[in-house]
Amino acid sequence: MFKIQLVNAFTQEVLREKVFPDLKRISEIISTFEESQKIDEDFYLFDEGMNVYKARYISYQVIRDEEYKVYRLFFKAKFFKKLHLKQKS
Numbered sequence: 001m002f003k004i005q006l007v008n009a010f011t012q013e014v015l016r017e018k019v020f021p022d023l024k025r026i027s028e029i030i031s032t033f034e035e036s037q038k039i040d041e042d043f044y045l046f047d048e049g050m051n052v053y054k055a056r057y058i059s060y061q062v063i064r065d066e067e068y069k070v071y072r073l074f075f076k077a078k079f080f081k082k083l084h085l086k087q088k089s
Helices: 026-037
Strands: 002-008 012-018 045-046 049-062 070-083
Touching: 002 026, 012 026, 012 045, 026 049, 026 070, 045 070
Parallel strands: 002 070
Antiparallel strands: 002 012, 045 049, 049 070
C-alpha cells in the first residue's frame, strides 16, 4: 500500500492524505504537479477542515513508515479562505 500526503512546506502540516493500493494514481498526481512547475501555475488545496490554500508545488520525497511507502508532496501554501457548506433543510 502507498500513501500520498500534501504538506505545507512552511509549517510541515499535512493538509491531506490518501491511501492507494498501487503507484499508478500517485505517479499521475506527481506528474501533474511537476508539469505545473514548468508553466508557473498555482493550485487550490483543501484540508480536512475545508480550509482552502493557494499553493505552489515545490517537490516531493519518499519515506517509509510502519505500514506504507509515503509520498510527501511539498507546497508553498498560504491560507486563502474557509469554505462553509450549507446544510440541506
